Amino acid sequence: MRELVEKINKLKKEKNAVILAHCYQPVEVDLVADYVGDSLHLSQVAADTDADIIVFAGVYFMAQTAKILSPDKKVLLPQIKAGCRMADMIDYERLLEFKSQNPDLPLVCYVNSTAEVKSVCDLCVTSSNAVRVVKSLNAEKILFVPDTYLGKWVEKQLGNIEIITYPGFCPTHLQIRPKDIENARKEHPKALVLAHPECHMAVSDMADYVGSTTGIMNYVAKSDNKSFIIATEQGVVDRLKRDYPDKEFYPVKDNIVCPNMKMTSLEDILNVLENETNEIHVDDEIAKKAVTCIDRMLEASK
Numbered sequence: 001m002r003e004l005v006e007k008i009n010k011l012k013k014e015k016n017a018v019i020l021a022h023c024y025q026p027v028e029v030d031l032v033a034d035y036v037g038d039s040l041h042l043s044q045v046a047a048d049t050d051a052d053i054i055v056f057a058g059v060y061f062m063a064q065t066a067k068i069l070s071p072d073k074k075v076l077l078p079q080i081k082a083g084c085r086m087a088d089m090i091d092y093e094r095l096l097e098f099k100s101q102n103p104d105l106p107l108v109c110y111v112n113s114t115a116e117v118k119s120v121c122d123l124c125v126t127s128s129n130a131v132r133v134v135k136s137l138n139a140e141k142i143l144f145v146p147d148t149y150l151g152k153w154v155e156k157q158l159g160n161i162e163i164i165t166y167p168g169f170c171p172t173h174l175q176i177r178p179k180d181i182e183n184a185r186k187e188h189p190k191a192l193v194l195a196h197p198e199c200h201m202a203v204s205d206m207a208d209y210v211g212s213t214t215g216i217m218n219y220v221a222k223s224d225n226k227s228f229i230i231a232t233e234q235g236v237v238d239r240l241k242r243d244y245p246d247k248e249f250y251p252v253k254d255n256i257v258c259p260n261m262k263m264t265s266l267e268d269i270l271n272v273l274e275n276e277t278n279e280i281h282v283d284d285e286i287a288k289k290a291v292t293c294i295d296r297m298l299e300a301s302k
């Protein structure tokens with residue numbers, strides 16, 4: 001593995017490349033990553049970088065977002081088949097159909113959506129900034145796609161807005177059921193439960209804290225508690241264990257793993273860097289419209 005890491009780091013320098021890695025990636029990807037984070041953090045890095053090449057260790061919509069924000073850079077996705085099952089639940093046609101039922105309401109999308117979907121929406125959010133960004137709309141009612149659970153969680157946090165949600169969901173987070181929280185609490189009574197808002201509302205309602213991956217990591221950093229039950233993707237548990245060896249972390253149940261996120265290997269990263277393959281392209285017209293939706297989010301989350 002050391003040899004692979006050295007080769008990647010050498011190529012990175014030679015080609016003025018930057019490697020961005022999502023927290024759900026296999027943990028060894030961090031060995032070569034320049035930035036590790038959630039969608040919001042990585043979108044901000046993609047927007048600001050002066051590298052010539054961005055290697056996005058994540059899933060397709062993330063690399064697309066990086067390309068939209070940095071159209072002059074070459075954006076490479078190590079595993080071209082790494083998609084997002086939630087993002088795939090809505091396409092352009094289904095979005096237009098959903099919008100046509102309430103054409104005058106602001107249309108907000110989760111960043112976990114395709115460039116085409118973003119190109120029709122007014123505003124984009126990530127799980128880190130969804131509450132703040134939706135609040136900035138000062139609206140009484142909005143449409144939200146594709147994650148029904150994130151939308152309903154935001155509605156509950158704000159209390160004064162109605163959010164009509166599209167029936168999309170994350171199949172990975174939906175594997176976590178209230179019974180799993182009950183069982184984990186019985187097994188680890190002193191541990192706090194930290195959950196991601198993509199979880200079912202019944203799960204979020206049982207958690208001590210609900211937040212994005214960055215939110216969860218920051219919560220652990222500030223908390224005096226010594227043990228935590230983590231109700232999100234396994235990559236977060238792996239990184240917390242590595243970064244806080246004096247604390248204890250329990251996955252809420254086994255195998256909360258996003259198969260697409262785990263496709264990337266160090267070999268794939270080396271391969272795309274060497275050969276500059278798996279380049280992401282976004283149609284100019286779609287990118288022009290989608291960038292407005294993402295820029296509004298970046299502006300509102302400053």
Ligand code: SF4
Pocket residue numbers: 024059083084085086087112170171172173233258259260261
């Ligand atoms: S964890 Fe869920 S939302 Fe995230 S990439 Fe995987 S399928 Fe998509």
